Ligand SMILES: NC(=O)C1=CN([C@@H]2O[C@H](COP(=O)(O)OP(=O)(O)OC[C@H]3O[C@@H](n4cnc5c(N)ncnc54)[C@H](OP(=O)(O)O)[C@@H]3O)[C@@H](O)[C@H]2O)[C@H](O)CC1
């Protein structure tokens with residue numbers, strides 16, 4: 001469970017936010033007390049009276065652990081505390097001094113039903129030493145419930161890379177703001193249920209988790225054209241484009257046209273069809289001023305006609321969603337191709353398509369931001385951690401969507417929903433955020449073991465929840 005619409009900051013941004021609070025006269029110790037209090041509150045909720053083992057590391061993450069141990073003990077919990085060694089001077093040492101119980105060595109610790117991980121947080125700078133990682137993993141494997149303070153120890157804060165964190169952490173209390181490690185890479189899997197604790201640190205960030213969109217009921221003067229017309233271009237595999245077209249219809253568009261060589265396949269009667277055999281036909285059709293958004297790529301194929309259709313769609317001064325085969329045709333030339341665009345563009349690559357299109361270093365967030373800046377397009381980088389980035393530097397992340405989305409065609413559905421949101425005037429990350437939320441919610445409503453076609457019907461309920 002990931003908090004919606006929550007701020008996401010890197011370790012450096014968090015430190016800067018903490019420093020700003022210190023400049024107002026709030027001490028590190030006071031902040032640590034608030035952090036420890038938040039941890040103790042959540043730990044008490046989950047412990048349900050069972051014996052607790054607290055692990056304290058050398059820094060301020062350990063400092064939070066000392067506070068939590070003291071407060072839990074003061075509230076009658078059976079608390080044992082073990083440490084990696086003496087805490088660093090300052091607030092952590094002060095909090096250790098306030099802990100009245102024994103401090104034993106971590107390496108002599110015996111498992112207990114509830115484990116609190118206060119080893120490392122945003123100061124994680126290198127892989128866990130093997131002995132420490134082994135002891136931590138053993139204690140976590142024997143615990144009924146493991147709670148991590150701020151971050152699972154052994155996960156890189158900004159990239160989510162695995163630095164030796166054990167599996168089996170049930171929940172993480174994120175202090176002040178979410179970090180990328182709660183949402184991407186190994187961190188998504190190791191953090192468990194993420195609880196965001198407000199400890200009075202205002203943060204400035206353009207990165208947030210995806211929130212439920214606020215959608216509008218059509219006005220009394222609405223008609224099919226005012227609610228957005230989406231043109232979905234069909235190619236070698238017509239079923240994919242039909243899925244996109246149906247998703248655009250169910251995703252809120254007022255009018256959807258499926259255009260291609262043989263657009264007459266199965267589908268709702270309300271789906272308008274337009275035969276375009278050549279790129280000249282397509283150019284003439286895309287010149288229709290009623291078209292508000294174009295979706296190209298699902299089932300397009302990669303033959304010469306597909307490339308001609310891609311060039312034609314590029315030349316159209318209309319908002320354009322590129323998915324699937326269109327992304328494969330762009331390949332590493334995406335930035336060059338996109339420079340010619342005058343209207344806004346959205347790309348919806350999955351990890352494989354993204355890696356083929358963009359080199360890039362760093363975290364999934366960094367790489368997606370770089371691709372957006374390079375291409376001038378908004379990038380919807382799909383995965384269990386879907387990262388959306390705009391050329392302006394806005395980031396939205398949705399993690400933890402239904403794993404049942406890992407089936408053919410769900411990307412075609414997402415492209416269609418995005419087309420509908422774009423056709424209604426969405427700019428930058430907003431339509432992508434709405435589309436990702438609706439797509440994930442439809443998957444949640446569809447339950448288990450669904451096929452992509454089953455995502456279309458629940459969209460109406462998902463949209464209703466946004467009104
Ligand atoms: N966000 C907030 O508002 C608050 C956060 N707090 C807590 O503070 C930690 C961050 O504390 P910090 O002291 O900066 O770092 P850590 O406690 O995560 O790490 C401590 C030191 O450990 C060393 N280190 C790093 N990686 C390893 C490793 N793999 N093995 C051994 N040691 C490691 C490193 O020091 P070095 O000098 O050895 O590099 C770290 O500095 C944050 O996560 C919150 O829990 C505040 O308490 C309250 C407000």
Ligand SMILES: [K+]
Pocket residue numbers: 061117118119120121148149150151152153
């Ligand atoms: K931790």
